[in-house]
Amino acid sequence: MDVMPKWADVILIPMISLLLAAILSALVILAIGENPWSALKIMVEGALGSTYGWGYTLYYATNFIFTGLAVAIAFHAKMFNIGGEGQAVLGGLGVALVCLYIPWPHWSLALIGATAGAALFGAAWAIIPAYLQAKRGSHIVITTIMFNFIAAALLNYLLVGALKPAGSMEPATGKFPPATFLPSFQDMFSTADNTLFRGAPANVTFFVAVAACLVIWALIWRTRLGYEIRAFGHSESAAKYAGISPTKIIVISMTISGALAGMMAINNVMGEAERLVLNAVEGAGFIGIAVALMGRSHPFGVFLAAILFGFLYQGGAELALSTSIPRELIVVIQALVILFTGALDNMVRMPLERFFLARRRAAKPKTKLTPAE
């Protein structure tokens, strides 16, 4: 029997971890001479106070849903995919090639093509470390870190060379053709006399991300493959005994993970920049780690955590504009969330478990006494 009720594991522990991270962040803000309460107000106002703010929040959240799901599915197979960053870089390359070199008649077809390209390239970048882990025993964390750097070098090489339009000085591809421009929230939700989400980069990709959450949920909990992945994650030896091939599970789960991380590119490359630039990923691959940990590797949790981090990112940008608090404060908050929900999980869990155990022990004698009365 579990020591704790399920709700405590799923809701209470992440909330306490988040609270600890928030308290420490507030102390950092205090230490640099600003008021945490007014900082929070600026963040909420800037990120959630207008459709413009929401447009940015949801745009960032879309990135984080993809990378968060990528890390989450790997977690289910007990793999730590720290290479989301590199896989998203490669996904961007896939999107750029599809958008630049195929004449698309309509954005909807282009979206399907670009999604396939992004997923393919992202998956390809994850398959090599997965194969090396499964067959040669090279530690996946180290290889995926190395692949992040190799991806950055590769993109740098391509953007100053083959993919740069003639005469341009900037390391970036040319603008994608207009037929591949995705409809933004402004295009979709504005009425003739009321412009909503003005200029914000949130676009139709958000719905692709939501669909991805549903698909991954169904995959993990409603299919045979998902069962095998979870079984492998819980106990490799038991899974082996049950006839599940470790190689297959490692490679397939990492392929899906890489594809999801790559698909982030349809949001930032195709939806927002409409061309491929250096540093397009901006660390979203790493935020996926925080999102997956916070969301307890469940697609719905990932969705909520991604919205939270989207809020932090947009709020942090507003904060940097109107106070002396730099944007890097968000990196600190992100680090604290990873620390408390990931590495220091037991610090929160152990006292809570003791609390619930003590409560159950206190409750038990009473139930035993009732028949005697």
Next chain:
Amino acid sequence: MDLLTLLQLLDSTVRLATPLLLACLAGLFSERAGIFDIGLEGKMLAAAFLSAAIAYTTGNVWLGLLAGIGASLLLSAIHGVASITFRGNQLISGVAINFLAAGLTVVIAQSWFGQGGRTPQLAGAARFNPITLPFADSLREVPVIGPIYYELISGHTILVYVALLIVPLSWWVLYSTRFGLRLRAVGENPAAVDTAGVSVVGLRFAAVMICGVLCGLAGAYLATALQAGFTKDMSAGRGYIALAALIFAKWKPWPCLWATMLFGFLQALALRPDLIERTLGFNVQTQLLDALPYILTVVILAGFVGKAIPPRAGGEPYVKER
């Protein structure tokens, strides 16, 4: 390529390899004790910032060095508490430490100095300055040996010589002392160490703290010797290259020296594209040179060039049986 150019290239190799070497040896102690550490990068960065900040405010680089080591030790302590005391995931803890350092250094630098996340330029006694070894000037004219002594061996900062001395020291500590034997044992079979009545927790904390000191030296070298001041993200992936070098070196002290020298040489080459073109007759992309350490590490890890076998208990928290 003449002798002088070659010597200059090797000279900058030594300069660039030093932080890699220190970080690599830091990782060596931690990982031989069974604690994976991908937080080398963050510890270097934190040490770089605090050493530069304190060196600037006090004007004394040695105080800066101490402060840098202190910052790195603090992060090491967090890593130790998370991965040894609370038996958390060592990799995730390392990731958190890297982000913590990346964020906090800029936030604090902005608050203290207001220069966009940098420290002011360091000068004079606030920096480690090159040391000219005895007779370097007078021997300079002696053919071959003179230039080698003057250009390559003399004229580095004290931290370079310290780093080079730490290699034999680490080798001696790890392979010839009781502490070293126990430290290696705790990375291979902690249960055996525990049965022998030696504290697994104590040994692992000691290893993590040694790692902190060495990362502190590496970071302080970056900000106060290699460059004159802290800039945002100045560690620039060196912690990860050191990790790659550690695998390349198969977790042994002397190979750590050769591996980091090799990677330092690649970095030095990437700074001189003109030299490559003149020597080889064709242009090698600098991006390829940048990526080469990582590619080599993947090849080594894949076991195509000799197998790299990590310490057996690496990455696993030790749980005493009850």
